[in-house]
Amino acid sequence: MSIEEKLKILADSAKYDASCSSSGSKRENNNGLGNASYSGICHSFSSDGRCISLLKILMTNCCIFDCKYCINRKSNEVKRALFTPEEICQITINFYQRNYIEGLFLSSGIIKSSDYTMNKLIETITLLRCKYHFNGYIHVKAIPGASNYLLKKLGSLVDRMSANIELPTNNALKLLAPDKNQDKVTNIMQFIKENKSKNFVNAGQSSQMIIGATNESDLNIMQMSTNLYNQYHLKRVFYSAYIPVNKDRFLPSLKMPPLKREHRLYQADWLIRYYHYKINDLLDDNHPNFDILLDPKTSWALRNLNQFPLEVNKASYNDLLKVPGIGPTSAKKIISNRKYYTLEYNDLKKLGVILKRAKYFILCNGKYFTNNNYFNLNFIKNNLLLEDNIDKKVQLCLFNE
Amino acid sequence: MNDFDVYLYDGSFNNLLNTIEILIKEKIKPIKIVSEECLENDLFSNIKKKTLSIDNYFAKYLKNISNDFFKIVYDVYLSDNQNKELIMYYFILNGLKYGSKVIYLRKLKCVNEALNISSYVRRESHKLKGFVRFRKLETNFFLAFISPTNNVIGYLSNHFKKRLSNESWMIYDLKRDLLSIYTKNKFMIIKVKDLEKNNFKFSSDELEFANLWNIFYKTIAIKQRTNKRCQMNFMPKKYWPYMIEMRDLVEKSY
Incomplete structure (x- = not known):
């Protein structure tokens, strides 16, 4: 398979991850290539208006999990590809030298086992940091269920490591992602929080929730994200309007992703983090959802x-x-x-x-x-x-x- | 003093500061201060040039008012605002009068304008840190063309000096004929007219990576979320001709 074709498949599978921020890291150029910019830098904007800051790709889209909402679930018949560590490094370095990108955002489907996949990620990032002396921003997705010593190793190489909570309640997760459970994800968050330092995930962690795939209210969603901010000190929670990519009886059939609702959630998220609002100021059991007409x-x-x-x-x-x-x-x-x-x-x-x-x-x-x-x-x-x-x-x- | 007096400076920051210093000392309220490059001949103006000291005592004095204040003065100098010299004159005049608190006196027109110009210059410089696209030459030099509204090549060079410190690179400002060349931990900004833009030979892998970047750029967009207005808000069209991924969408490109 040509490198073009691989990039097409593995960028296409990674595009649903909302996070592309590159801020919060103070990594300096240590006689190698690149540095981090504390404020973050957007390098381009795609036709959906989202910022492109990082080379956002999967290492592979092969996966042993079967999450209903995911394009890469094992029961889907899609073309599968796998980047070698050397290929990822070549693309990252060459893109970075030309100032296309601020760094790398590497995620992966799960091959063989969590630990095996994790080891592959570590191999790639080690090559990039140690052989190519790359000092730019790196964000990796931690693989749910991976051993702590692997989390420790990977975290010490990157600026941000994160795990996606995916859905606002454990029941919803059980329904749509039978191989995952919230504990696996929150264990990772707890570990990152306890170990965070200048040399371990220095730009902090983030997470993402899908909005509108299950029937939770905005109140449920905000409660979950506030909990994540308070308990695990997350830098950001991303909200991603559900976009139907699979047909499944457990999934709603939507024509348009609920973008307005997503927007309201982001506004509320900002109000809580920067304007000292409490959830109860904004929503309560009688008004569990945001007004679509007014912010x-x-x-x-x-x-x-x-x-x-x-x-x-x-x-x-x-x-x-x-x-x-x-x-x-x-x-x-x-x-x-x-x-x-x-x-x-x-x-x-x-x-x-x-x-x-x-x-x-x-x-x-x-x-x-x-x-x-x-x-x-x-x-x-x-x-x-x-x-x-x-x-x-x-x-x-x-x-x- | 009369309405047709035009005060001339050589285009440099220090020369402009000195001109303003002398105008302030002589209590002259200028109607027009203009750089040699932008001077238009007309019959009625009475062109004056102030002979000047070469020391930068005045710059140091302004820096003492406050660092923030001095940075804003410099940003105004970098901007392409038609009236920047006069805005600078009045901003400095008020700085001398009120001291460091001048930057909080937005009620004054010149202060408000200077602050707005400064944030425009810094915003553009920040945007271009992302939008600059280098191409690799046969000689392993990296080359980028830009054409920013404001003169931000100095800010950009400082940024890339840290970031691409082991590479050699050039940034060329097509609008001002300024070339910034970086090799071995130092950069120099020089005026270069008539640069042969099309005579560069690119490295053998240049096309391959530009192509990969184009593929990535197109693939990463989510169709169901298309929002061109949002894209344009963040990335104005004036930058597109210099961005590899936008090249097929604009007629003139480099």
Whole structure:
């Protein structure tokens, strides 16, 4: 099989992994090739709008598992391929020298056994690090069920190691991935958390969940991801809208992947990590799913209108963060600027505040942007929905072109 | 002073700083400061050049105000903004007046503009760290063409100096005829006009890896998620001619 054909098969099988981040590592160039960039660098953007930062491939798409949602399950009749360690190194090095990529993201189907596959991965990465002196970013997938000493070895070679939790509950996992169980995955996470250091998975670990393949609510999903953040100190949880690749009676038949829902989950994820929200602020048993029309932060603000309007010249940093249209960057700018002068509406725009959202929730120098009587739920909600819909119409035209 | 006075500098950062220093000392509010390269002859302007000291005392003085402040001044110099010299003049004037807190005074128009320009320059430099595409030459040199809006070749060279420290490489800015050459731990940026762009001979495996990259690029996209607008937002079309994977989609490419 030609190298082109192998690359086609093994990149195609790897593309459903959402993670492509290359940030968080401080690895330096030690008289070899490459270094890591702490902020991460995107090298290209594919036609689906996702960033391409790493050479994302499988070592092999052969697999002894039979997960229902996976294109590479053993019961599928697809072309199988296997990269040798030398081939992976050649492609990585040559791509890296030409600045196509920031590093390598290597995952694999499971051949023979977990430990055997793990050993193959270690062989590849060792070759890359020690023979080719590659100091760029490397992300590997840990193989569920692999022995701890192998995890230790692989982790000491890479910047990020991760294991995918795949589904938000153990029952869903049992249904769709009979060979996996959550304990195997969380054991890996626990091990990585306990061993993390400058020389072991220095950019931390991440995980991924498929959204919409089973009937969990957004609340279930957020509970799982919050649990992962708190218990295993994950850097990121990725949400991947389910895309039907197999037909199976256990799987839903969708025409379009639930992209909007995925987007809302990411927004909520950010609110929890960077805006100090708790899940219960955003969702509860009576409202277990996010509003598709309004983003979670705006929905929260509308439910808690009694906390608004806020005076931007006085509100604390944490309070400013709760205003739709103000994020960490603009909140910090507000704080640093208002020390020296009183902010007016015009100034807020310069500070990066999205006024078309924020104006409903703030006072500037004691003034509301319009007559005070308009500060009520109906007026604000209708206007926000209207503005979003105007935007959407423009988007639709663009797509049709 | 009259409205037709045009102050000329030689295009370098130090020369511009010195010009501004003298204008400030002489309490002249310039209407136009322009580099020799961008000078257009017209009958009414009265071209003036300030004779200057060569020491960089003023630069050191500005650095003392704060490092962040000085970096922003430098970014404005690198930008392609039409009014950058005047924005710099007023930004420095305010820096001298208010000290390090000047960068928090967005209410002032020149401060706001300088900060916006600076973040634009840094954003473009960061983007290009990813979008630059090297090609391997017969001589094992790696060569890349760029044509950025702002003059970011210095930032890029510093980045690749660390990253590709054991390689030899060149980056050529087609818009400014600037060539950055790196070998053996040092890079130099020089003006090179009339570079023969099509006379380079590529290494024998260049086509193979460019082809593999194209295959990878096409394969990695998920069809059901196609979103060209999102792609274009992150990767504006102006960079496409220099990116191997986008070449078939644009007419003019290098």
